[in-house]
Amino acid sequence: MVEALATALSLLADLDPKLVEIVLLSLRVSLSAVGIAALLGFPLGAAIAVGRFPGRKTLIVFLNALMGLPPVVVGLLVYLLLSRAGPLGSAGILFTPSAMVIAQTLLILPIIAALSRQAIEDAWHEYEEQLRSLGAGRADAALTLLWDTRFSLLTTVLAGFGRAAAEVGAVMIVGGNIDGVTRVMTTTIALETSKGDLPLALGLGIILIAIVIAVNAAAYMTKELAQRRYG
Amino acid sequence: MKNGAILPLRLDEVSFAAGGRTIIEGISLEIAAGPSTIILGANGAGKSVLMRLMHGLLAPTSGRVEWHAREYPGAPRKQAMVFQRPVLLRRSAQANVAYALKLAGVSEPQRGAQAREALESVGLAHLARRPARVLSGGEQQRLALARAWALHPEVLFLDEPTASLDPSATREIESVIRAFDAAGTKIVMATHNLGQARRLGDEILFLDRGRLVERAPVEQFFAKPQSAQAAAFIKGELPWT
Numbered sequence: 130m131v132e133a134l135a136t137a138l139s140l141l142a143d144l145d146p147k148l149v150e151i152v153l154l155s156l157r158v159s160l161s162a163v164g165i166a167a168l169l170g171f172p173l174g175a176a177i178a179v180g181r182f183p184g185r186k187t188l189i190v191f192l193n194a195l196m197g198l199p200p201v202v203v204g205l206l207v208y209l210l211l212s213r214a215g216p217l218g219s220a221g222i223l224f225t226p227s228a229m230v231i232a233q234t235l236l237i238l239p240i241i242a243a244l245s246r247q248a249i250e251d252a253w254h255e256y257e258e259q260l261r262s263l264g265a266g267r268a269d270a271a272l273t274l275l276w277d278t279r280f281s282l283l284t285t286v287l288a289g290f291g292r293a294a295a296e297v298g299a300v301m302i303v304g305g306n307i308d309g310v311t312r313v314m315t316t317t318i319a320l321e322t323s324k325g326d327l328p329l330a331l332g333l334g335i336i337l338i339a340i341v342i343a344v345n346a347a348a349y350m351t352k353e354l355a356q357r358r359y360g
Numbered sequence: 361m362k363n364g365a366i367l368p369l370r371l372d373e374v375s376f377a378a379g380g381r382t383i384i385e386g387i388s389l390e391i392a393a394g395p396s397t398i399i400l401g402a403n404g405a406g407k408s409v410l411m412r413l414m415h416g417l418l419a420p421t422s423g424r425v426e427w428h429a430r431e432y433p434g435a436p437r438k439q440a441m442v443f444q445r446p447v448l449l450r451r452s453a454q455a456n457v458a459y460a461l462k463l464a465g466v467s468e469p470q471r472g473a474q475a476r477e478a479l480e481s482v483g484l485a486h487l488a489r490r491p492a493r494v495l496s497g498g499e500q501q502r503l504a505l506a507r508a509w510a511l512h513p514e515v516l517f518l519d520e521p522t523a524s525l526d527p528s529a530t531r532e533i534e535s536v537i538r539a540f541d542a543a544g545t546k547i548v549m550a551t552h553n554l555g556q557a558r559r560l561g562d563e564i565l566f567l568d569r570g571r572l573v574e575r576a577p578v579e580q581f582f583a584k585p586q587s588a589q590a591a592a593f594i595k596g597e598l599p600w601t
Binding site for chain 1: 416
């Protein structure tokens with residue numbers, strides 16, 4: 130155990146190329162997924178927050194429920210879509226990083242949309258009369274609120290990133306954990322642990338935790354600073 | 361009368377109920393350009409709701425609210441409202457004013473100069489770049505007035521604009537309101553501060569439990585209230601002015 134930890138630390142210290150490659154792919158996949166999910170989730174959250182349409186409450190409950198979507202189920206669905214016999218099989222992207230990005234995007238889109246909906250709706254309650262008084266329509270209001278809640282939205286992005294970086298089920302199924310192609314931190318940890326190769330698994334585990342802590346700390350400080358600066 | 365003026369405003373048997381409670385009951389009145397109108401009444405009399413009905417933020421449960429010229433959604437508004445607690449956006453003071461100008465259809469090159477002019481008129485030019493939400497309470501309310509000023513509204517509604525401010529901030533706000541009046545903007549203000557009503561008002565609309573009980577010129581209202589409710593209100597409120 131101590132030996133494994135020592136080996137893990139030396140892998141980190143030497144910037145082992147295999148380890149670096151895995152970390153970089155993980156970041157590429159999860160950051161892409163977060164970027165796309167934010168691009169889709171923010172407008173969706175804002176539209177639901179200020180919109181008035183039949184079935185709105187049902188949609189909110191549904192969206193909140195989707196936050197707890199099991200990654201393996203998302204992986205399975207994307208697998209079915211992208212497999213050779215599936216509707217998008219002709220794209221031939223199963224077992225590629227693209228497939229992993231799609232799966233993670235679907236996994237965290239509900240998180241970003243639901244959390245941003247909540248943040249924007251809270252702001253809407255505060256701003257509604259003033260914005261309507263100034264003659265803002267609902268589309269104007271949605272855009273205004275998106276910008277005014279920008280620091281809260283940062284937190285929703287983080288929640289999404291944390292979920293994407295830490296999940297193993299979806300990327301395992303649609304990526305296939307192919308060495309040098311689709312192997313990311315979580316899938317490697319799962320594989321190496323089952324093989325008994327603890328140092329690599331442990332080293333990646335340390336990096337994964339460090340990244341999540343660093344990103345959260347950075348976002349927390351940004352929010353604190355912005356709150357003091359902008360109120 | 362100005363071309364396309366939205367005044368006079370007519371309320372015809374307007375009632376408003378929410379949650380099974382009647383808040384405004386059968387109010388009919390006409391608001392014309394000119395004299396500053398003060399809506400007086402105890403807490404819960406319906407002052408805020410009445411102004412929101414006039415301003416179009418609430419729709420009456422029954423009855424009609426009619427402006428002389430209708431305003432269309434999307435067109436620049438000729439009326440503005442300043443709330444008890446100003447709602448300011450997370451951006452600079454000047455950007456808050458520019459935002460209102462943008463919604464009013466003012467082209468971008470003109471917004472900066474007009475926003476600065478509005479800030480100057482309320483004495484906030486030196487704070488133009490300061491984030492709006494870190495200003496003091498009085499400064500925030502003056503900024504809300506600058507935002508309204510920039511729009512040159514024909515009618516300005518004010519809902520207890522000084523209720524949460526200290527006396528010196530209140531004086532500053534009152535002098536800006538006088539400037540609006542001097543510039544020809546029709547003032548409609550709710551307050552329960554009798555001193556303020558006397559200082560700023562020309563006529564009083566007195567509400568009691570959702571009904572319009574009395575309407576009179578300021579001097580007459582305070583000297584000889586016609587209704588028992590108004591007399592009791594003046595007597596009860598005087599010690600706090």
